[in-house]
Amino acid sequence: MRRYLGCKTRLLAKIAEVVAAQCPRARRVIDIFAGTGVVGHLLNTPRREIVVNDFLASNAMILQAWFCAVPADRREIEEVIGALRGCETAGPNYYSENYGGRFFSEDVARRIGALRDAIDAWNLRPIVKAAAVASVLYAADAAAVTCGHFDAFRPVDDERSERRFVLRLPDIPYRANGNNLVFCRDGNELAAEIEGDLLYVDPPYNRRQYGTLYHVLENIALNTKPALAGKTRKPPLDLRPHSEYCTNRAAEAMGDLIARCRVRHLLVSYNNMSSGVGNSNALIPLGVLEAMLAGRGAVTTHRIPFPSFTARRGLLDGHQEYLLYCRVTKPPR
Numbered sequence: 001m002r003r004y005l006g007c008k009t010r011l012l013a014k015i016a017e018v019v020a021a022q023c024p025r026a027r028r029v030i031d032i033f034a035g036t037g038v039v040g041h042l043l044n045t046p047r048r049e050i051v052v053n054d055f056l057a058s059n060a061m062i063l064q065a066w067f068c069a070v071p072a073d074r075r076e077i078e079e080v081i082g083a084l085r086g087c088e089t090a091g092p093n094y095y096s097e098n099y100g101g102r103f104f105s106e107d108v109a110r111r112i113g114a115l116r117d118a119i120d121a122w123n124l125r126p127i128v129k130a131a132a133v134a135s136v137l138y139a140a141d142a143a144a145v146t147c148g149h150f151d152a153f154r155p156v157d158d159e160r161s162e163r164r165f166v167l168r169l170p171d172i173p174y175r176a177n178g179n180n181l182v183f184c185r186d187g188n189e190l191a192a193e194i195e196g197d198l199l200y201v202d203p204p205y206n207r208r209q210y211g212t213l214y215h216v217l218e219n220i221a222l223n224t225k226p227a228l229a230g231k232t233r234k235p236p237l238d239l240r241p242h243s244e245y246c247t248n249r250a251a252e253a254m255g256d257l258i259a260r261c262r263v264r265h266l267l268v269s270y271n272n273m274s275s276g277v278g279n280s281n282a283l284i285p286l287g288v289l290e291a292m293l294a295g296r297g298a299v300t301t302h303r304i305p306f307p308s309f310t311a312r313r314g315l316l317d318g319h320q321e322y323l324l325y326c327r328v329t330k331p332p333r
């Protein structure tokens with residue numbers, strides 16, 4: 001659906017296979033670090049209740065549109081996105097001053113600012129606003145001159161940036177949505193509160209903070225226009241969501257989540273990626289993860305060979321994705 005670090009598109013077939021074998025009748029499925037939402041989307045059927053959560057506002061807004069819009073919302077969503085396509089762009093604005101000539105062409109950055117302000121000024125119903133913002137976020141992601149995240153940019157090719165900035169109608173599965181819930185919260189806190197059948201856990205694996213990697217999309221989603229600084233125009237650190245999973249406390253955070261969650265089936269994604277570059281090394285060893293899960297029930301580990309590349313080292317030898325399944329038999333802490 002879009003470029004996103006750790007997106008599980010290439011693992012969906014394996015995830016579907018494990019769910020079908022272990023818990024096909026799971027009714028309430030919780031995707032607690034949902035990111036793009038592709039895993040929740042895979043399991044989203046009218047008979048299931050999908051709970052999706054991510055602490056980034058940009059993700060939560062897209063997820064809101066994707067998982068909560070129902071057929072009765074469709075017409076209004078299409079009308080609003082149609083109206084946005086005709087929205088006039090005036091002079092320079094906050095977005096063009098900060099991002100013009102950096103992540104986007106000057107013109108695309110101005111359009112982003114004009115569209116975001118229009119959406120706020122129109123006082124839309126929350127679900128319609130979420131779909132409209134999602135459309136702008138997708139267009140901005142496609143038009144950004146980056147390698148997929150916003151910690152760096154390449155020289156801007158104006159023509160390419162403008163050609164790729166297209167406001168599309170989000171391809172929402174209206175008929176599958178019914179009782180789904182979306183949260184924008186800390187995953188550990190939510191997992192300790194909410195009950196379900198299956199919890200899918202896909203946290204960050206390394207030190208690269210998502211709040212920093214996707215700061216431009218966060219800024220567009222929130223449209224609060226904080227002061228930005230530096231070459232990549234980031235907001236101050238305290239305004240960027242900070243994850244324990246990207247620190248030396250990653251194992252502690254994972255242990256806490258596994259011990260306190262209230263579900264019957266647990267499915268955890270992780271990997272063994274070690275790029276040799278400190279920030280990209282996975283933080284929790286497989287044996288530690290298996291021991292944590294064994295504290296709740298019997299564990300099966302699937303190892304999936306995963307051809308992947310880094311800019312510095314090219315093809316990474318021996319990269320494996322792990323999918324750990326635990327049938328929970330012991331109560332939460």
Ligand SMILES: C[S@@+](CC[C@H](N)C(=O)[O-])C[C@H]1O[C@@H](n2cnc3c(N)ncnc32)[C@H](O)[C@@H]1O
Nearest residue numbers: 006007008033034035036055186187202210243
């Ligand atoms: C590996 S990505 C998930 C990718 C997702 N499964 C997909 O396929 O797109 C990890 C996600 O966890 C989110 N995240 C990190 N720490 C979090 C926390 N403490 N609470 C909630 N979300 C968090 C990040 O914003 C990121 O989207």
